[in-house]
Amino acid sequence: MSGRTVLTFGTYDVFHVGHLRLIERAAALGDRLVVGVSADALNIAKKGRPPVFSEEERMEIVAALKPVDEVFLEESLELKRSYLLRYGADVLAMGDDWKGRFDDLSDIVEVVYFERTPSVSTTALIEHIVARHA
Template sequence: MSRTVITFGTFDVFHVGHLRVIERAAALGDRLVVGVSADALNLSKKGREPVFSQDERLAIVAALKPVDEVFVEESLELKRDYLVKYGADVLVMGDDWAGRFDEFRDICEVVYLARTPAISTTALIEKISGTA
């Protein structure tokens, strides 16, 4: 029986930490679906526009070998709907979200992966822009 894994993220200024979480998520099942945060969702979560547009970020994530399907995550409140729609058996999130999605254990397994140490999109953006 095949297992569908789903994960979510902004995936802005794509870096090795993003790649590792996608590879590790893919290893937990047979099919990987990735929800990429909409520009408006990123603005509401992080208080800034993403560096790369929603369409660019979707294209980058879709091009990765472990990724089988991508979609735009419009709202955090729709997470349960996305899990059901894509038939998720496993939800994978970074451990910075630990405990926040335990409510979905009634419909799928929830796994929190450790983040790649010393890699942060925000820190990268600040370093590139000279604000760090």
């Protein structure tokens, strides 16, 4: 396979424009974009709550996006290196809320952190919806 493969990861729950912009920016770094969607159990471990949409639904949404070439289920943060090797990644693209966390992977890929889209967050959206319906 020729060209640059970019990998990015996320929960992609309550999909919003910030998610879309990250995926578009990641895709622009290469020729093939592979997206790891966090498993329900991983999301609970990371955020202390289950996602609104199931891992199957979130994978289906992400897979339907034009820039995305392949989607897989991310089951552990500790497996990033093996995922990068499995998919032949040249670039790891992440939001800057993870800045520095994956610098140790720069021995096998270029690590890029994107600035988050201002004032957009899944947690804030969920809190807003809950508050409006309380």
